[in-house]
Amino acid sequence: MSQVLDAPPPTPAPAAGAPGEDLAALAARHGLSVSGARPTLSAYVRQLWARRHFIGAFATAKLTAQYSQAKLGQLWQVMTPLLNAAVYYVIFGVLMQTKRGVPDYVPFLVTGVFVWTFTQSSIMAGTRAISGNLGLVRALHFPRAALPVSFCLQQLQQLLFSMAALVVILLAFGVPPAPSWLLAAPVLVLQFVFNAGVSLIMARVGAKIPDIAQLMPFLLRTWMYASGVMFSIDRMVSAQSDLPSWLGTLLQANPAAVYIDLMRFALIDSFGGSHLPPHVWAVATGWALLAGIGGFLYFWKAEETYGRG
Numbered sequence: 001m002s003q004v005l006d007a008p009p010p011t012p013a014p015a016a017g018a019p020g021e022d023l024a025a026l027a028a029r030h031g032l033s034v035s036g037a038r039p040t041l042s043a044y045v046r047q048l049w050a051r052r053h054f055i056g057a058f059a060t061a062k063l064t065a066q067y068s069q070a071k072l073g074q075l076w077q078v079m080t081p082l083l084n085a086a087v088y089y090v091i092f093g094v095l096m097q098t099k100r101g102v103p104d105y106v107p108f109l110v111t112g113v114f115v116w117t118f119t120q121s122s123i124m125a126g127t128r129a130i131s132g133n134l135g136l137v138r139a140l141h142f143p144r145a146a147l148p149v150s151f152c153l154q155q156l157q158q159l160l161f162s163m164a165a166l167v168v169i170l171l172a173f174g175v176p177p178a179p180s181w182l183l184a185a186p187v188l189v190l191q192f193v194f195n196a197g198v199s200l201i202m203a204r205v206g207a208k209i210p211d212i213a214q215l216m217p218f219l220l221r222t223w224m225y226a227s228g229v230m231f232s233i234d235r236m237v238s239a240q241s242d243l244p245s246w247l248g249t250l251l252q253a254n255p256a257a258v259y260i261d262l263m264r265f266a267l268i269d270s271f272g273g274s275h276l277p278p279h280v281w282a283v284a285t286g287w288a289l290l291a292g293i294g295g296f297l298y299f300w301k302a303e304e305t306y307g308r309g
Helices: 023-027 041-050 052-066 071-096 105-127 134-139 146-174 179-209 212-225 233-239 246-254 256-267 280-300
Strands: none
Touching: 023 134, 023 233, 041 052, 041 105, 041 179, 041 280, 052 146, 052 179, 071 105, 105 179, 105 212, 105 256, 134 179, 179 280, 233 246, 246 256, 256 280
Protein backbone atom coordinates (compact mmCIF):
# COMPACT_ATOMS: atom_id res chain seq x y z
CA MET A 1 0.00 0.00 0.00
CA SER A 2 1.46 3.27 -1.15
CA GLN A 3 1.94 5.99 1.35
CA VAL A 4 0.28 9.25 0.47
CA LEU A 5 2.18 12.31 1.49
CA ASP A 6 0.23 15.45 2.08
CA ALA A 7 1.47 18.38 -0.02
CA PRO A 8 2.40 21.45 2.02
CA PRO A 9 -0.30 24.04 2.10
CA PRO A 10 0.13 26.79 -0.56
CA THR A 11 1.76 30.02 0.63
CA PRO A 12 -0.84 32.73 0.67
CA ALA A 13 -0.17 35.69 -1.68
CA PRO A 14 0.82 38.91 0.05
CA ALA A 15 -2.09 41.11 0.78
CA ALA A 16 -2.50 44.20 -1.38
CA GLY A 17 -2.73 46.27 1.74
CA ALA A 18 -3.86 46.26 5.26
CA PRO A 19 -7.60 46.01 5.80
CA GLY A 20 -9.13 49.43 5.39
CA GLU A 21 -6.01 50.90 3.74
CA ASP A 22 -7.10 53.22 0.91
CA LEU A 23 -5.38 53.42 -2.48
CA ALA A 24 -3.65 56.73 -1.71
CA ALA A 25 -2.00 55.28 1.39
CA LEU A 26 -1.04 52.12 -0.49
CA ALA A 27 0.57 54.19 -3.27
CA ALA A 28 2.44 56.31 -0.73
CA ARG A 29 3.70 53.18 1.07
CA HIS A 30 5.21 51.90 -2.20
CA GLY A 31 6.55 55.29 -3.35
CA LEU A 32 4.06 55.72 -6.19
CA SER A 33 2.74 59.07 -7.39
CA VAL A 34 -0.02 60.19 -9.74
CA SER A 35 1.10 60.32 -13.37
CA GLY A 36 0.98 63.90 -14.69
CA ALA A 37 0.21 65.41 -11.30
CA ARG A 38 0.88 69.12 -10.87
CA PRO A 39 4.28 69.69 -9.24
CA THR A 40 4.76 72.15 -6.42
CA LEU A 41 5.34 75.75 -7.44
CA SER A 42 9.04 75.70 -6.54
CA ALA A 43 9.55 72.41 -8.40
CA TYR A 44 7.68 73.80 -11.41
CA VAL A 45 9.91 76.88 -11.53
CA ARG A 46 13.01 74.67 -11.36
CA GLN A 47 11.70 72.46 -14.17
CA LEU A 48 10.99 75.51 -16.32
CA TRP A 49 14.44 76.96 -15.68
CA ALA A 50 16.07 73.61 -16.50
CA ARG A 51 14.41 73.76 -19.92
CA ARG A 52 15.44 77.35 -20.71
CA HIS A 53 17.61 76.13 -23.60
CA PHE A 54 14.64 74.30 -25.11
CA ILE A 55 12.52 77.47 -24.78
CA GLY A 56 15.13 79.55 -26.61
CA ALA A 57 15.73 76.97 -29.33
CA PHE A 58 12.00 76.40 -29.85
CA ALA A 59 11.38 80.17 -30.20
CA THR A 60 14.21 80.57 -32.71
CA ALA A 61 13.05 77.56 -34.74
CA LYS A 62 9.47 78.87 -34.90
CA LEU A 63 10.71 82.31 -35.96
CA THR A 64 12.92 80.83 -38.69
CA ALA A 65 10.13 78.61 -40.00
CA GLN A 66 7.48 81.36 -39.90
CA TYR A 67 8.40 82.81 -43.30
CA SER A 68 10.33 79.86 -44.74
CA GLN A 69 7.82 79.45 -47.60
CA ALA A 70 7.91 83.14 -48.59
CA LYS A 71 10.35 84.29 -51.27
CA LEU A 72 11.39 87.33 -49.24
CA GLY A 73 11.88 85.14 -46.19
CA GLN A 74 12.77 86.91 -42.96
CA LEU A 75 12.32 90.36 -44.54
CA TRP A 76 8.63 89.98 -43.78
CA GLN A 77 9.49 90.30 -40.09
CA VAL A 78 10.20 93.98 -40.81
CA MET A 79 7.92 94.56 -43.79
CA THR A 80 4.70 93.44 -42.08
CA PRO A 81 4.71 96.08 -39.30
CA LEU A 82 6.01 98.69 -41.76
CA LEU A 83 3.11 98.03 -44.14
CA ASN A 84 0.68 98.26 -41.21
CA ALA A 85 2.24 101.59 -40.22
CA ALA A 86 1.88 102.85 -43.80
CA VAL A 87 -1.82 101.96 -43.87
CA TYR A 88 -2.41 103.61 -40.47
CA TYR A 89 -0.54 106.72 -41.64
CA VAL A 90 -2.82 107.13 -44.67
CA ILE A 91 -6.04 106.47 -42.76
CA PHE A 92 -5.34 108.20 -39.45
CA GLY A 93 -2.50 110.59 -40.18
CA VAL A 94 -3.67 111.92 -43.56
CA LEU A 95 -7.42 111.33 -43.76
CA MET A 96 -8.31 111.78 -40.08
CA GLN A 97 -5.48 114.26 -39.38
CA THR A 98 -4.39 112.67 -36.10
CA LYS A 99 -0.85 113.79 -36.96
CA ARG A 100 -1.86 117.42 -36.37
CA GLY A 101 0.06 118.82 -33.41
CA VAL A 102 2.23 115.69 -33.06
CA PRO A 103 5.89 116.39 -33.96
CA ASP A 104 7.84 113.59 -35.64
CA TYR A 105 4.58 111.84 -36.44
CA VAL A 106 6.07 109.09 -38.63
CA PRO A 107 8.56 107.92 -35.94
CA PHE A 108 5.73 108.39 -33.39
CA LEU A 109 3.41 106.15 -35.42
CA VAL A 110 5.96 103.49 -36.38
CA THR A 111 7.14 103.15 -32.77
CA GLY A 112 3.55 102.69 -31.62
CA VAL A 113 2.82 100.08 -34.30
CA PHE A 114 5.98 98.07 -33.57
CA VAL A 115 5.47 98.04 -29.80
CA TRP A 116 1.77 97.24 -30.11
CA THR A 117 2.46 94.41 -32.57
CA PHE A 118 4.73 92.82 -29.97
CA THR A 119 1.91 92.69 -27.44
CA GLN A 120 -0.76 91.68 -29.94
CA SER A 121 1.26 88.86 -31.50
CA SER A 122 2.39 87.53 -28.12
CA ILE A 123 -1.18 87.29 -26.81
CA MET A 124 -2.52 85.72 -30.01
CA ALA A 125 0.27 83.13 -30.03
CA GLY A 126 -0.25 82.45 -26.32
CA THR A 127 -3.97 81.86 -26.86
CA ARG A 128 -3.15 78.97 -29.21
CA ALA A 129 -0.06 77.77 -27.34
CA ILE A 130 -1.73 74.69 -25.82
CA SER A 131 -4.72 74.08 -28.09
CA GLY A 132 -2.57 74.39 -31.22
CA ASN A 133 0.20 72.09 -29.97
CA LEU A 134 -1.71 69.18 -28.46
CA GLY A 135 0.47 66.62 -30.20
CA LEU A 136 3.57 68.01 -28.51
CA VAL A 137 1.80 68.38 -25.17
CA ARG A 138 0.55 64.79 -25.18
CA ALA A 139 3.76 63.24 -26.49
CA LEU A 140 6.37 64.83 -24.22
CA HIS A 141 6.62 65.58 -20.53
CA PHE A 142 7.72 69.15 -19.83
CA PRO A 143 6.34 72.18 -17.98
CA ARG A 144 3.57 73.45 -20.25
CA ALA A 145 4.40 77.08 -19.42
CA ALA A 146 7.41 76.64 -21.71
CA LEU A 147 5.11 76.94 -24.73
CA PRO A 148 3.51 80.37 -24.15
CA VAL A 149 6.81 81.74 -22.82
CA SER A 150 8.66 80.52 -25.92
CA PHE A 151 6.05 82.12 -28.19
CA CYS A 152 6.53 85.44 -26.37
CA LEU A 153 10.28 85.07 -26.79
CA GLN A 154 9.74 84.45 -30.50
CA GLN A 155 7.80 87.73 -30.77
CA LEU A 156 10.51 89.55 -28.84
CA GLN A 157 13.11 88.28 -31.31
CA GLN A 158 10.92 89.48 -34.16
CA LEU A 159 10.57 92.90 -32.53
CA LEU A 160 14.35 93.20 -32.26
CA PHE A 161 14.58 92.74 -36.05
CA SER A 162 11.96 95.45 -36.45
CA MET A 163 13.84 97.77 -34.10
CA ALA A 164 16.72 97.85 -36.58
CA ALA A 165 14.31 99.25 -39.20
CA LEU A 166 12.92 101.65 -36.60
CA VAL A 167 16.40 103.08 -35.96
CA VAL A 168 16.77 103.74 -39.70
CA ILE A 169 13.40 105.51 -39.76
CA LEU A 170 14.31 107.63 -36.75
CA LEU A 171 17.56 108.74 -38.35
CA ALA A 172 15.88 109.35 -41.73
CA PHE A 173 13.34 111.70 -40.15
CA GLY A 174 15.94 113.66 -38.24
CA VAL A 175 15.66 112.11 -34.79
CA PRO A 176 19.23 112.10 -33.41
CA PRO A 177 20.67 109.26 -31.32
CA ALA A 178 20.59 110.05 -27.60
CA PRO A 179 21.53 108.38 -24.31
CA SER A 180 17.80 107.96 -23.64
CA TRP A 181 17.78 105.22 -26.30
CA LEU A 182 19.26 102.94 -23.65
CA LEU A 183 15.93 103.15 -21.81
CA ALA A 184 14.44 100.97 -24.55
CA ALA A 185 16.03 97.90 -22.91
CA PRO A 186 14.19 98.10 -19.53
CA VAL A 187 10.98 99.01 -21.38
CA LEU A 188 11.25 95.83 -23.45
CA VAL A 189 12.00 93.73 -20.36
CA LEU A 190 8.90 95.04 -18.57
CA GLN A 191 6.74 94.62 -21.65
CA PHE A 192 8.02 91.07 -22.19
CA VAL A 193 7.11 90.09 -18.61
CA PHE A 194 3.65 91.64 -19.06
CA ASN A 195 3.10 89.93 -22.43
CA ALA A 196 4.24 86.58 -21.06
CA GLY A 197 1.85 86.85 -18.11
CA VAL A 198 -1.15 87.68 -20.28
CA SER A 199 -0.15 84.93 -22.72
CA LEU A 200 -0.09 82.39 -19.89
CA ILE A 201 -3.58 83.46 -18.86
CA MET A 202 -4.88 83.20 -22.40
CA ALA A 203 -3.12 79.85 -22.93
CA ARG A 204 -5.10 78.33 -20.08
CA VAL A 205 -8.34 79.92 -21.31
CA GLY A 206 -7.61 78.82 -24.88
CA ALA A 207 -6.90 75.26 -23.75
CA LYS A 208 -10.34 75.10 -22.14
CA ILE A 209 -12.24 77.19 -24.70
CA PRO A 210 -10.51 76.95 -28.12
CA ASP A 211 -13.12 79.24 -29.70
CA ILE A 212 -11.65 82.18 -27.77
CA ALA A 213 -8.94 82.35 -30.46
CA GLN A 214 -11.60 83.43 -32.96
CA LEU A 215 -12.75 86.25 -30.69
CA MET A 216 -9.32 87.58 -29.76
CA PRO A 217 -8.64 89.56 -32.98
CA PHE A 218 -11.73 91.70 -32.31
CA LEU A 219 -10.83 92.25 -28.66
CA LEU A 220 -7.24 93.12 -29.53
CA ARG A 221 -8.31 95.52 -32.27
CA THR A 222 -10.52 97.35 -29.78
CA TRP A 223 -7.65 97.45 -27.29
CA MET A 224 -5.36 98.87 -29.98
CA TYR A 225 -7.71 101.78 -30.70
CA ALA A 226 -7.67 102.65 -26.98
CA SER A 227 -3.90 102.45 -26.68
CA GLY A 228 -2.77 105.55 -28.55
CA VAL A 229 -1.02 103.69 -31.35
CA MET A 230 -2.09 106.22 -34.00
CA PHE A 231 -2.70 109.29 -31.81
CA SER A 232 -1.41 110.98 -28.68
CA ILE A 233 -3.53 110.12 -25.65
CA ASP A 234 -2.03 113.06 -23.74
CA ARG A 235 -3.08 115.57 -26.42
CA MET A 236 -6.50 113.99 -26.80
CA VAL A 237 -7.18 114.16 -23.05
CA SER A 238 -6.00 117.79 -22.95
CA ALA A 239 -8.11 118.78 -25.99
CA GLN A 240 -11.32 117.05 -24.85
CA SER A 241 -12.39 119.22 -21.91
CA ASP A 242 -15.72 117.38 -21.62
CA LEU A 243 -13.98 114.01 -21.25
CA PRO A 244 -14.52 112.50 -17.77
CA SER A 245 -11.34 112.66 -15.72
CA TRP A 246 -11.59 108.96 -14.79
CA LEU A 247 -11.68 108.00 -18.48
CA GLY A 248 -8.56 110.01 -19.23
CA THR A 249 -6.77 108.36 -16.30
CA LEU A 250 -7.92 104.92 -17.46
CA LEU A 251 -6.64 105.51 -20.99
CA GLN A 252 -3.26 106.70 -19.74
CA ALA A 253 -2.93 103.75 -17.31
CA ASN A 254 -3.74 101.25 -20.06
CA PRO A 255 -0.70 98.90 -20.00
CA ALA A 256 -0.30 98.83 -23.78
CA ALA A 257 -0.35 102.65 -23.87
CA VAL A 258 2.15 102.83 -20.99
CA TYR A 259 4.73 100.68 -22.79
CA ILE A 260 4.17 102.49 -26.10
CA ASP A 261 4.62 105.91 -24.49
CA LEU A 262 7.72 104.80 -22.59
CA MET A 263 9.30 103.55 -25.83
CA ARG A 264 8.45 106.84 -27.55
CA PHE A 265 9.95 108.73 -24.63
CA ALA A 266 13.13 106.66 -24.92
CA LEU A 267 13.57 107.01 -28.69
CA ILE A 268 11.94 110.27 -29.83
CA ASP A 269 13.48 113.50 -28.61
CA SER A 270 10.32 115.55 -29.13
CA PHE A 271 8.25 113.16 -26.99
CA GLY A 272 9.24 114.52 -23.58
CA GLY A 273 8.33 113.61 -20.04
CA SER A 274 5.36 115.99 -20.10
CA HIS A 275 3.55 113.52 -22.38
CA LEU A 276 3.83 110.70 -19.87
CA PRO A 277 1.29 109.97 -17.12
CA PRO A 278 2.39 110.41 -13.49
CA HIS A 279 4.53 107.64 -11.96
CA VAL A 280 4.75 105.94 -15.35
CA TRP A 281 7.70 103.69 -14.47
CA ALA A 282 5.95 102.49 -11.32
CA VAL A 283 2.80 101.81 -13.35
CA ALA A 284 4.77 99.90 -15.99
CA THR A 285 6.52 97.82 -13.33
CA GLY A 286 3.24 97.17 -11.52
CA TRP A 287 1.54 95.91 -14.68
CA ALA A 288 4.50 93.64 -15.44
CA LEU A 289 4.54 92.12 -11.94
CA LEU A 290 0.77 91.78 -11.76
CA ALA A 291 0.44 90.07 -15.13
CA GLY A 292 3.69 88.11 -14.90
CA ILE A 293 3.23 86.62 -11.43
CA GLY A 294 -0.56 86.37 -11.61
CA GLY A 295 -0.48 84.79 -15.07
CA PHE A 296 2.16 82.27 -14.06
CA LEU A 297 0.23 81.17 -10.97
CA TYR A 298 -3.04 80.99 -12.90
CA PHE A 299 -1.46 78.80 -15.58
CA TRP A 300 0.35 76.56 -13.08
CA LYS A 301 -2.89 75.83 -11.21
CA ALA A 302 -4.20 73.88 -14.21
CA GLU A 303 -0.92 72.21 -15.22
CA GLU A 304 -2.25 68.65 -14.90
CA THR A 305 -5.26 69.35 -17.16
CA TYR A 306 -3.46 70.41 -20.35
CA GLY A 307 -3.71 67.93 -23.19
CA ARG A 308 -6.44 65.86 -21.56
CA GLY A 309 -9.99 65.41 -22.63
